[in-house]
Structure formats: C-alpha cells, structure tokens
Amino acid sequence: MHTREMNEELLSSLKVNQTRLMEDIHYTCQWGTGEKWGSGETETGMSRLALSDADKKARDWFVQATEALGCHTTVDSMGNIFAVRPGVRNDKPPTYVGSHLDTQPTGGRYDGILGxxxxxxxxxxxADNWVETEYPVGVVNWTNEEGARFPMSMSSSGVWAGAIPLESAHNLREVHPGTATMKSELERIGYLGSVPASHEHTPMAAHFELHIEQGPLLEIANKKIGIVKGVQAYKWLTITVTGRDTHTGTTDLKSRADALLCASKMILHSHRLATTNGCLASTGILNLKPGSTNTVPGSVTFSLDIRAQKDSTVSRMLHHITTDFPLIASGTDVLGSNANCTPGLPCSVSITEDFSSPATLFHPECISAVTSAASSALAELPNSKNLVMEMTSGAGHDSVYTSKRCPTSMIFVPCREGVSHNPEEYCKPEDCALGAQVLLQSVLRFDRRRDEQRVTWKQEPYTL
Amino acid sequence: MHTREMNEELLSSLKVNQTRLMEDIHYTCQWGTGEKWGSGETETGMSRLALSDADKKARDWFVQATEALGCHTTVDSMGNIFAVRPGVRNDKPPTYVGSHLDTQPTGGRYDGILGxxxxxxxxxxxADNWVETEYPVGVVNWTNEEGARFPMSMSSSGVWAGAIPLESAHNLREVHPGTATMKSELERIGYLGSVPASHEHTPMAAHFELHIEQGPLLEIANKKIGIVKGVQAYKWLTITVTGRDTHTGTTDLKSRADALLCASKMILHSHRLATTNGCLASTGILNLKPGSTNTVPGSVTFSLDIRAQKDSTVSRMLHHITTDFPLIASGTDVLGSNANCTPGLPCSVSITEDFSSPATLFHPECISAVTSAASSALAELPNSKNLVMEMTSGAGHDSVYTSKRCPTSMIFVPCREGVSHNPEEYCKPEDCALGAQVLLQSVLRFDRRRDEQRVTWKQEPYTL
Structure with a gap:
C-alpha cells in the first residue's frame, strides 16, 4: 500500500518488532564483543574499531540483510554503505536513516548500532506490510564515526559532505601503536568502494538518525523521546607542555621544569574554566615522556575537548586557554593553582586546534516529522504528552555533516545513568523499540510530506 | 711498588689520565647512542637499556678491557660482572669500585658510565705504575641499576645483598609494551652467569662509587667533590584512580567520575605536601584508559616517588597520601583544590607500595678514605680547602645495597645545571678526571688502611 493512501490510523499501525530489533542488535554484537560487566549473555560491552575484522563482519551482515530486503547497496570511497529500497519516484534522492556500526575501544552495544x-x-x-513509498528509502552505515581508531570523528560523513578532503581522510593513520591508514584498511577488508564519497554522487533528500542520548537528561526528567533540534559546538585541541627530564631524587623542587605538574594544573584549570563558563572541557588522552618512575617528565601531550551550546562560548574558552596556559607554564599563579606549591623553572606550551565543529541547527521539516512521529508512537502510553523533550545533542554525530547537505534531524532515547562510551552502556529494549518506532514513523511522514508538496527542500542553504 | 712502601707524596703522584678516561667514556657511548642535543660528536644522550644489544656490547668491552689489564672476571646469575686484579693477600675479599653501564631511555653519558x-x-x-696492592682490587658493573627497562632499580646489587630474591628479579618483566624478562634477556645476550649473585659467594671488603651528583648543589656552591655520607630514604608507590568512562560531549560535569581530573588534583596535592614537608614527590609515569579524545578516562594509574633525608619524613608523607588521596577521590576539598570546580561523582583510589629504601648511612672508614683522597687530589688547585662538600645523595645507587654488606661510600662530581636522566647531562672532562682521581686515591688509601690494621671491618652490623 502506498503511504499516500494511508490515513493517520493506518500509518500509526505500522509497528516495529521489538524482539526482532533486539535480536538484530545482539546478533551483530557477536563481532567485536568487549568487556563483560554482568552475568547475562548480552551484558558485555563492545570493542569494534572502525575497519577492523569485526567491523568487516558487521558490514557484511548489513549488506546481506538489506539486500535480502530488496535493497540495492553501494559502497563509496570512504566505505560508507548506502542501502536503498526503491519507491515510486526513483529519479529523486532517497529519504535516509543512518548511523554507524563502529564503536569505541571500550564502548557499548547501542551507540551507533541502535541507529x-x-x-x-x-x-x-x-517489506512485511508491502508498503510502497513515493520516494526511495535508504539506510546508511557511516565509516569511522567514533574517530577512535582513525583520529577524526565522523570522518566519512565529513568527506561525503565535502567538509573533509578525501585524501586527508584516506591518509589518517590509526592511533598509537598501529601504523595502518584508513585507505589501507578499507582495501584490506574489501570496503574501498568505487563510487565517490560525495553528496553530489549520492544525494540525500533527508537524514534521520536514532541514537541513545549518551547523557542523563532524559532519564532524570523521566522522558522517553528526545527531539533533537541541533548539536552543540566543539573544538578539539592538542596541548604540548615542554619542561626538562631530570632525576626525581636529586633535583630539588625549585630546579624542576616538571611538564606533568604543569599539565595537571592546566587540566584542573580547564575544568574550572568550563565550570565558570557553563560548558564542558575534557581531557581523554595524555602521553608523557620519557616515562620512568625516577625521571621528572620533560614532555607531556594531552587532548582537550571543549563543548558548548554556543559558538561564542567555545571561542571564549579557547581565548582563556590560549591566554592562561602559557601563564601557567611560565609559573604565573592563575586562579590560585599555585597555593602551597614550590615555584619551579618555567615550561613552554604549544596549543594546536585539530578539529572544530560549529553549533548545528537541524531542519524544521525533519524536526516536525519527528515531533508528529513521536506523538503517534507515544499515544498509547500513559501521560504520553509529557514523554518528549526538545534538546541539543552534546555529542557530534554523522547528522552534523549531513545537515550541511540535506534536511536532517535526530531522535534520542534514554540510556541508563547517561553512561556511554563504556561497556555498561544500556538502553532498555522497550526504549530501543520506541525510538525505532519514532524513526520509522518520521521517515514515512517525511515521505508523505515530500509527496504532498512535490518539493525537495532546496540545497542552496546547505553550504559549508 | 707496594702501596705500603709509598709515602704520601708518592701515593698522591699516582694520577689518572684525563684524556684516556674521556676516550673510554665516549668510546663506550657508541653503543646505545641517544638523542642529539648539540653539534659536537659527543653531544648526544644515551639510550642503553639494561640487557639490550647495546648493553651487551658495552659489557663485552668491559670484560675485554679489564681482562687485558690482568683481571679475572666473573659473571653472576644477575649478570653482575666482577673484574678482580690480584693483590698480595688474595685469600681476602677485594676492595671494589663499582657502578653501572645501563642508562635511562633518554639518559646521558655520565650517570653510571663515569663510575x-x-x-x-x-x-x-x-698497571702503568706496577702498583702492588696488599688486597685484591676489583671493579664491578651492576646490572639494571636504572630499573628503567625492568622496573626495579638497583635490582642486581639488591640480589647480591640478599635484599631481593633471585627469582623476583629474574621474573621482572620489561616495561610496556615488551614481554621479555630479566632472565630471558640475560640468557639471550649471554650474561646469565653460573655463580650465585650473593655477597656470600662474591664478598667485598668495601665498595666505592664515583657518580655525577645529578643535582645542582655542587655547581651552585662552586664545589668540585661531594663526599657522600649517605643516601636519602625513598618509597615508590603506584596509585590507581578508578572513575567511569563516559562521553565527553554528553556527560555534564556533575555526572562525571573523571579519573584524570582526580589524578591531576592528587599530583598537584603531592607536590604541595612535598613543599610543606621539605621533601620530594614526583610522578614520572601516568597511563590512562581508554585513551580517546571524546571519552572521559575511567582509569588512571600513576607512579609516585617520595624522597626525604629522614625515614620519618617519608613515613609522614605516606600517611598524608593514604589519608588525603581517598578524600580527594571522594570529592572532599583537600587544601582548596576544588575551588571553582564542579563537584562530580566520586572516584575510588588504590595505593600500592612497590619499593622502599630506608635512609642509608655510609661507613666512616670509607668516608675517611674519600676525605683524605679528596684532600690529596685537590691540593694543587687554588682554594683547595673549599672545594669539597659533605652531602646526602638524593638518588638511590648500587652503593645503597652494598652498604648493607660491606663498608661503602660515594664520591660526587658536579654536573651541568644538575641535569641528569636527560640527553644533555654533562660533566666537564676535568671534573670527571678529578672524581676518578679521588676514586683511585680512596681505594689505595683504603687498601693501605686495611693493611695497617690487618682487619676486615666486621660483617655483623651489615644485616638488612
């Protein structure tokens, strides 16, 4: 039956199968199973780094599963896999659902995989309901969303959007101590596709993404569905502090240029700045040299991830950091960090901006489709009006890049205690299914809307 | 000529050859050459990890050089090499000079090598002067003094002294990411000797060690020779902070258990405690997990090296650390570290004591021999009376362990800006030679003293 012929009741009666969905999630988690955290069979985390052997197996499953459902699949030069189910008007771009199958090294079973x-x-x-859509409908698996193995998150939707040059992404080298590149690994696992990774070659009419919130807000507020209106701004910095390697036993505190003590003050200071400015600052990587118990470290390099709702807040944080860190390195007392410390010799500091993602606003048509889909999906629950929440995503997602090139929005579902990027990441089966139901209904409603209007929302505003 | 027959003038006329000494130092530095820091040929650091191929070559040189000078060499089960030049009374233990040929990964050309x-x-x-000593004279190269590759410093003099069980030392595994053990590497390079590593099997009448100061005190005070009366106490701890891996973008500051932020506060606090207690606290190793820019670290492990003149100060520091670190982990504000911070979720902390070396006092007879040797060696310099300084060693040395089993003391020479465990570590050729001259004269004077007294200082006080 064509979506056009369905009334609201019929449309809403199309329901995802919770058991089948959960079976698919856990079935695919056999590849790259991580740390065990509970006694249940599915109570393990995931460690499925992008383009690993485990990722290849998950990809193979995706291709087989979608082709078996009548889709045509295409792999582009970044290994992004597009599975398209034909509609009536196949001369027009599909309405897509997308997310990623790669995980963090100590990740969970839902981040990306649920989507x-x-x-x-x-x-x-x-397929079960013989539904005919006016426009084709697609599902896309984006490569290396996490950026955990190849250190640039959302690298492949970024290439698709034209925001990241293909060559830079291909040349990304896996994190220490590996030596492979993204291109060499794409080749190795057989996912270096022949079609260009480009929004021009593989256009999308829209991109909807279902994701766990990865934060505690929905759970704390007792909500079921987050209607995501945008994504916060962020910048990734690399900070290198240079002091002097000296012997821990023979160098008095005054005669030290202790790069780690200095870095510790900077990490604490970045946290204080984030507190003062109502935003986030986090250090997830720290490496020091030479790394010996009885040698004061002469060199420390650490990452700094700054996030805020507004671009202006991120800029202000960057300003504070570039002003204050050299002061801390020189020994100046910034915000009282030096109280009760012995003044030592100065260190030097260098700050590199590796990555910047401005604040993203999602498309009103997509947000509207999600809103009415959520209303339909939640209708049968008690207190259904109070189960949705409009929110801004704290994390970056492939939807940030798709939003530059097509109407986009996201759907969030709660995860336990807001924990993510952790083996214990957990989303209740009924919440997974509810999110999938909103996703399904969003796509159908968007398809009907396109059909009614006979328009594709213009590409013009989508410039980088 | 026998030392007994030499008057003070004749004894003092025995002089080391500065050029030859410096040639030996730089010749041996061809094995394990490290980072270049200057334009000169010898302006590079050293990276000669214990039992590496480079260490094997330096050892081979040591055996060949000493045997060519008429010594008999013995290798024990820890790879310690004892080269002994016969005297008149070869039924008695030799008077030894000793130090080590291994270096830190980013070490210099003098630490150990000079000795x-x-x-x-x-x-x-x-040999040149046909000197006959009453007792045999030996030179010992101790294995893995640095503990940089196999993480226990002075491990092999420790086994010799009976303070470390042979098996523990043999089973020491090299630091990440290697997998070899000390025993497997001793075997591989052919230095797993057949004689027991024991002060009972290879007794010493005394142990003298020449070393660079590795601190700035001699240089600052314009002194040439440090008469070392003992070694400060120290303890090595491993601290593990456990929080929770969470996403940096979606976890507000309140909902984080950030193990690295917590560790940063502890490192800063340990520095403040050291300042307050007039001692040293240093972190040289820090590893975190999982290590991703957008994941708050859930686990951080770091080393803490505490040193003080007195055992009681080290104990007091340990008390403060074991009291305060759990408070910091729980979020309690210790010494105002939390000012302007957002309170997060608690972390937990575990503290392990890996190694403890109580304060060491060297032997009066050895100190006395060094004092008269220094007086003789410096006699020709202007202001010679003001060129020596009595001091306590900040670093551990093999002499700490030998002092448990035989009369021991050390001689220090200044190094540039007190820098050590660094490629730029530097000791002037004239200072190297002056130290070697004091060492030579100390051994000769000690030999004569033994001969006069016909005693071996008793072993009884030397219990661990």
Whole structure:
C-alpha cells in the first residue's frame, strides 16, 4: 500500500518488532564483543574499531540483510554503505536513516548500532506490510564515526559532505601503536568502494538518525523521546607542555621544569574554566615522556575537548586557554593553582586546534516529522504528552555533516545513568523499540510530506 | 711498588689520565647512542637499556678491557660482572669500585658510565705504575641499576645483598609494551652467569662509587667533590584512580567520575605536601584508559616517588597520601583544590607500595678514605680547602645495597645545571678526571688502611 493512501490510523499501525530489533542488535554484537560487566549473555560491552575484522563482519551482515530486503547497496570511497529500497519516484534522492556500526575501544552495544539496526528494522516493517513509498528509502552505515581508531570523528560523513578532503581522510593513520591508514584498511577488508564519497554522487533528500542520548537528561526528567533540534559546538585541541627530564631524587623542587605538574594544573584549570563558563572541557588522552618512575617528565601531550551550546562560548574558552596556559607554564599563579606549591623553572606550551565543529541547527521539516512521529508512537502510553523533550545533542554525530547537505534531524532515547562510551552502556529494549518506532514513523511522514508538496527542500542553504 | 712502601707524596703522584678516561667514556657511548642535543660528536644522550644489544656490547668491552689489564672476571646469575686484579693477600675479599653501564631511555653519558670507566682507568694507572696492592682490587658493573627497562632499580646489587630474591628479579618483566624478562634477556645476550649473585659467594671488603651528583648543589656552591655520607630514604608507590568512562560531549560535569581530573588534583596535592614537608614527590609515569579524545578516562594509574633525608619524613608523607588521596577521590576539598570546580561523582583510589629504601648511612672508614683522597687530589688547585662538600645523595645507587654488606661510600662530581636522566647531562672532562682521581686515591688509601690494621671491618652490623 502506498503511504499516500494511508490515513493517520493506518500509518500509526505500522509497528516495529521489538524482539526482532533486539535480536538484530545482539546478533551483530557477536563481532567485536568487549568487556563483560554482568552475568547475562548480552551484558558485555563492545570493542569494534572502525575497519577492523569485526567491523568487516558487521558490514557484511548489513549488506546481506538489506539486500535480502530488496535493497540495492553501494559502497563509496570512504566505505560508507548506502542501502536503498526503491519507491515510486526513483529519479529523486532517497529519504535516509543512518548511523554507524563502529564503536569505541571500550564502548557499548547501542551507540551507533541502535541507529543502523533500527534502519534495518524499518526496512523489515516496510517489506512485511508491502508498503510502497513515493520516494526511495535508504539506510546508511557511516565509516569511522567514533574517530577512535582513525583520529577524526565522523570522518566519512565529513568527506561525503565535502567538509573533509578525501585524501586527508584516506591518509589518517590509526592511533598509537598501529601504523595502518584508513585507505589501507578499507582495501584490506574489501570496503574501498568505487563510487565517490560525495553528496553530489549520492544525494540525500533527508537524514534521520536514532541514537541513545549518551547523557542523563532524559532519564532524570523521566522522558522517553528526545527531539533533537541541533548539536552543540566543539573544538578539539592538542596541548604540548615542554619542561626538562631530570632525576626525581636529586633535583630539588625549585630546579624542576616538571611538564606533568604543569599539565595537571592546566587540566584542573580547564575544568574550572568550563565550570565558570557553563560548558564542558575534557581531557581523554595524555602521553608523557620519557616515562620512568625516577625521571621528572620533560614532555607531556594531552587532548582537550571543549563543548558548548554556543559558538561564542567555545571561542571564549579557547581565548582563556590560549591566554592562561602559557601563564601557567611560565609559573604565573592563575586562579590560585599555585597555593602551597614550590615555584619551579618555567615550561613552554604549544596549543594546536585539530578539529572544530560549529553549533548545528537541524531542519524544521525533519524536526516536525519527528515531533508528529513521536506523538503517534507515544499515544498509547500513559501521560504520553509529557514523554518528549526538545534538546541539543552534546555529542557530534554523522547528522552534523549531513545537515550541511540535506534536511536532517535526530531522535534520542534514554540510556541508563547517561553512561556511554563504556561497556555498561544500556538502553532498555522497550526504549530501543520506541525510538525505532519514532524513526520509522518520521521517515514515512517525511515521505508523505515530500509527496504532498512535490518539493525537495532546496540545497542552496546547505553550504559549508 | 707496594702501596705500603709509598709515602704520601708518592701515593698522591699516582694520577689518572684525563684524556684516556674521556676516550673510554665516549668510546663506550657508541653503543646505545641517544638523542642529539648539540653539534659536537659527543653531544648526544644515551639510550642503553639494561640487557639490550647495546648493553651487551658495552659489557663485552668491559670484560675485554679489564681482562687485558690482568683481571679475572666473573659473571653472576644477575649478570653482575666482577673484574678482580690480584693483590698480595688474595685469600681476602677485594676492595671494589663499582657502578653501572645501563642508562635511562633518554639518559646521558655520565650517570653510571663515569663510575665504571673510572674503575677501568684506576686499573690502567695501577698497571702503568706496577702498583702492588696488599688486597685484591676489583671493579664491578651492576646490572639494571636504572630499573628503567625492568622496573626495579638497583635490582642486581639488591640480589647480591640478599635484599631481593633471585627469582623476583629474574621474573621482572620489561616495561610496556615488551614481554621479555630479566632472565630471558640475560640468557639471550649471554650474561646469565653460573655463580650465585650473593655477597656470600662474591664478598667485598668495601665498595666505592664515583657518580655525577645529578643535582645542582655542587655547581651552585662552586664545589668540585661531594663526599657522600649517605643516601636519602625513598618509597615508590603506584596509585590507581578508578572513575567511569563516559562521553565527553554528553556527560555534564556533575555526572562525571573523571579519573584524570582526580589524578591531576592528587599530583598537584603531592607536590604541595612535598613543599610543606621539605621533601620530594614526583610522578614520572601516568597511563590512562581508554585513551580517546571524546571519552572521559575511567582509569588512571600513576607512579609516585617520595624522597626525604629522614625515614620519618617519608613515613609522614605516606600517611598524608593514604589519608588525603581517598578524600580527594571522594570529592572532599583537600587544601582548596576544588575551588571553582564542579563537584562530580566520586572516584575510588588504590595505593600500592612497590619499593622502599630506608635512609642509608655510609661507613666512616670509607668516608675517611674519600676525605683524605679528596684532600690529596685537590691540593694543587687554588682554594683547595673549599672545594669539597659533605652531602646526602638524593638518588638511590648500587652503593645503597652494598652498604648493607660491606663498608661503602660515594664520591660526587658536579654536573651541568644538575641535569641528569636527560640527553644533555654533562660533566666537564676535568671534573670527571678529578672524581676518578679521588676514586683511585680512596681505594689505595683504603687498601693501605686495611693493611695497617690487618682487619676486615666486621660483617655483623651489615644485616638488612
């Protein structure tokens, strides 16, 4: 039946199958299983780094599952996999659902995986019910969203959007101590596709992404669905502090240029700045040299991830950091960090900006489709009006890049205690299914809307 | 000529050859050459980790050089090499000079190397001048003094002294990411000797060690020779902070258990405690997990090296640390560290004591021999009375362990800006030679003293 012919009741009656969805999630988690945290069979985390052997197996599953559902699949030069189910008007770009199958090294079973499997579940519901859409519908698995192995998050949707040059992404070298590049690993696992990774070659009419919130707000507020209106701004910095390697036993505190003591003050200071400015600052990587118990470290390099709702807050943080860190290195007392410390010799500091993502606003048509889909999906629950929450995403997602090139929005579901990037990351099966239901309904409503209006929302505003 | 027959003038006329000594130092530095820091040929650091191929070559040189000078060499089960030049009474233990040929990964050309090559130079002076000593004279190269590769410093003099079980030392595994053990590497390079590593099997009448100061005190005070009366106490701790891996973008500051922020506060606090207690606290190693820019670290492990003149100060520091670190982990504000911070979730902390070396007092007879040797060696310099300084060693040395089993003391020479465990570590050629001269004269004077008294200082006080 064509979506056009369905009334609201019929449309809402199309339902995802919770059991089948959860089976798909856990089935795919056999590849790259991580740390065990509970006694249950599915109570383990995930460690499925992008383009690893485990990732290859998950990809193979995705291709087979979508082709078995009547999709045509295409792999582009970044290994992004596009599975498209034909509609009536196949001369027009598909309405896409997308997310990623790669995980953090100590990740969980939902971040990314839920979004892709919910897309496959959508295809199954459409097939089961012989639903005919006006426009083709697609599911995309983006490569290396996490940036955990190849250190640039959302690298492949970034290339698709034209924001990251293909060559830079291909040449990304895996993190220490590996030596492979993204291109060499794409080749190795057989996912270096022949079509260009480009929004021009593989256009999208829209991109919807279902994701766990990865924060505690929905759970704390007792909400079921987050209607995501945008993504916060962020910058990634690398800070290098240079002091002098000296012997710990023979160098009095005054005669030291202790790069780690200095870095510790900077990390504490960045946290204080984040507190004062109502935003986030985090250090997730720290390496020091030479690394010996009885040698004061002469060199420390650490990452700094700054995030805020507004671009202006991120800029202000960057200003504070570039002003204050050299002062801290020189020994100046910034915000009282030096109280009760012995003044030592100065260190030097260098600050590099590796990555910047301005604040993103999602598309009103997509947000509107999600809002009415959520209203339909939640209708049967008690207190259904109070189960949705409009929010801004704290994390970057592939939707940030797609939003530069097509109407985009996201759907969030709660995860336990807001924990993510952790083996214990957990989303209740009923919440996974509810999110998938909103996703399915969003795509159907968007398709109907496109059909009614016979327009594709213009590409013009989508410039970088 | 026998030392007994030499008057003070004749004794003092035995002189080390500065050029030859410096040639030996730089010749041996061809094995394990490290980072270049200047334009000169010898302006590079050293990276000669214990039992590496480079260490094997330096050892081979030591055996060949001492045997060519008429010594008999013995290798024990820890790879310690004892080279002994016969005297008149070879039924008695030799008077030894000792140090080590291994270096830190980013070490210099003098730490350890000066002590061993000055021993070889002593043998050359004795040979050149047909000197006959009453008792045999030896030079020992101790294995893995640095503990940089196999993480226990002075491990092999420790086994010799009976303070470290042979098996523990043999099973020491090299630091990440290697997998070899001390025993496997001793075997591999052919230095797993057949004689027991024991003060009972290889007794010493005394142990003298020449070393660079590794601190700035001699240089600042314009002194040439440090008469070392003992070694400060120290303890090595491993601290593990456990928080929770969470996403940097979606976890507000309140909902984080940030192990690195917590560790940063502890490192800063340990520095403040050291300042307050007039001692040293240093972190040289820090590893975190999982190590991703957008994941708040859930686990941080770091080393803490505490040193003080007195055992009681080290104990007091340990007390403060074991009291305060759990408070910091729980979020309690210790010494105002939390000012302007957002309170987060608690972390937990565990503290392990890996190694403890109580304060060491050297032997009066050895100190006395060094004092008269220094007086003789410096006699020709202007202001000679003001060129010596009594001091306590900040660093541990093999002499700490030998002092448990035989009369021991050390001689320090200044190094540039007190820098050590650094490629730029530097000791002037004239200071190297002056130290070697004091070493030579100390051994000769000690030999004569033994002969006069016909005693071996008792072993009884030397219990651990």
């Amino acid at each position: 892709v499997t919910a897309g496959v579940e959508m295809l199954k519901v459409l | 061993v090559t000055a021993g070889v130079e002593m043998l050359k002076v004795l």
